Amino acid sequence: MKIININKADWNTGLKKTADGYRLIGPVMDQGFYLFKPLESGKVPDMGFTNTRLSAKGIIYPQSQTLFNYSLDPNREDHHLLTEPEDAHQLTVVIGIRPCDAAAFVQVKRNFDAPDYQDPYWLSAYENTVLVGLACDQPGSTCFCTTAGGGPYHEDALDVLLVDEDDQYLARVVSEKGAAFLAKAGWTETADNDLVMKTIATRKEAAENRISSTIKTNNLADAETMAIYDAPFWDDVAFACINCGTCTYLCPTCWCFDIQDETHGMSGQRMRSWDSCMFPLFTLHGSGHNPRGQKVQRVRQRFMHKLKYYVDKYEAGIQCVGCGRCVDQCPVNIDIRKVCELMNNAGKQSVTCAA
């Protein structure tokens, strides 16, 4: 695999060159925490972050998105026609995305790009996005990516993986999309592969060793679904939950949405916005019946979906990349690592009983 040397002295000028053709997005510090934001007119990404407060999912799947506009006003030329929003996704590059956030797109893609249904909005955004990742040398204390199918140097979901090495970035070129972006920036100096591969391997190992938090998921797939569903711990897990949307909105792998028409007079737009299984409204039927009317049912749903239903349906591991955001930001300290342990243990018992 090709590795390009990017001298940090050429970093800003290179990024500037790509602004003609790419919309640049990168980590920016504002109000005391990092977020991915468009890098307008020469603004540079601040690469000194651990994790952004919100994941990168909103870049491809915005919290609120106009799907189309419409009008029933006969005086308008485009009446009774659906028109696409003008800002449909342009070619975008995400600078400094962490391997965990990139891996989340692969997990989410299984839902938005299923054999029977393909979501054109998500897919066109995904296809038009280049993920230039930044290897994670200082993982946070709640990060558990290495036991959630990833790692701080995990590059499978990226187009480029940057390794921060003193006064340069070592850029591993993972895809054609990534190569095209690097070429556009004028970064072409090939590194001495054997030497830098050793450097990267050493740094990778050191970073992995810094991950102090782990989960066990080995029993989840074989477990009886109902043994976990009916396990006695859910009331205790759910007691503190206030049913806010923090965990689901900060999560890079939560994908649920709500669709609404916003009408003004005779015109309007169809919007889709993130939704959350923590909200009572999420499953409220038109009849007034709510199949998940109680808090404990909603809390159980979130964890069952991520750690059991997804596991069974896609046979590709859990729906979690171990970024630790929900653990860090839950206002009442509900911790997916702890819940995963309970579920995995309950699963183990069910497997033993069946045998």
Next chain:
Amino acid sequence: MIGYIDKIKQISKQILEDCKVDMVIGFRRGTVPMMNEPCVAKTEDDVDQFVWDGHCGINLANYLMGRKEKIGIVAKGCDTRNIVTHIIENKIDRDQLYIIGVPCKGMIDRRQVNNRFEGVREVIDQGDTVKIIGADFEEKLDKTDLLQSNCATCTHPNPVIHDELVGDPVEVPTDIDQWADVRKIEAMSTEDKWGYFDDLLKECIRCYACRNACPLCYCPTCFVDESTPQWVGKSQDPIDVRTFHFLRAFHCAGRCTDCGACERACPVGINMRVFTQKLEKDCYDLYGWEAGLTTDVRPPLDTYRADDPEEFIK
């Protein structure tokens, strides 16, 4: 304050043993620094999980509403004021409760600590000082410098209603200007205020953590969730975001105890307390009212008196 826990455990075990209550609501040690988790103890063994220190900022009154059991609850000054409000608003019956009152010296501002120190692994409340431990550092700071902003200006640290206290009442500060921040905003021009509010709310993700952490927000269906008619849009449109925050604040007028639960819960660090504090201040200026101090007087906004001030009607 750190010495309270033995007494909390002793009372909790006693009232469970005496069948005075079916459960006790308190805190257990959290899994991340500065976070204790609200939990329920139904047995004496459960009680052994209980902890008490400066990381118990979540308002436990939020966990009482609509419960039918007899409940013991560990409650700080602000929690008890919200319990009073619940009793006034018929959300819980006084006879159902055994209130274990905790005189409070303030809660540690988690956000401030995390902003000031990188990679915090453990934060130990030592009473007047706080020890902050990271991977490669250890710092000791005065607790007064690390308090949540609402705790730093708290004028009711002692429980206003209780069945038992776990310690002597703490000294109540008298030289505090609770509303300095509100006055600053009041003094702004209309244009500057809009600018300030827009900036304040620009990162809101409408997760409703502020609303759900608030003991006052218990409407069966919140106005933002109503669909017939729909009062507020669902998107990130700034008008909808503002509408949510403004209306929620107005809904808390004369009821808010400035417990700080909303601000503490916010994942993106919005200080929405400036809205509720403004209304708290108005209620004080107009009616001399502070919420949650007594069950004997109806709050000003749910009663009418002939001598209510009316200068604001023009």
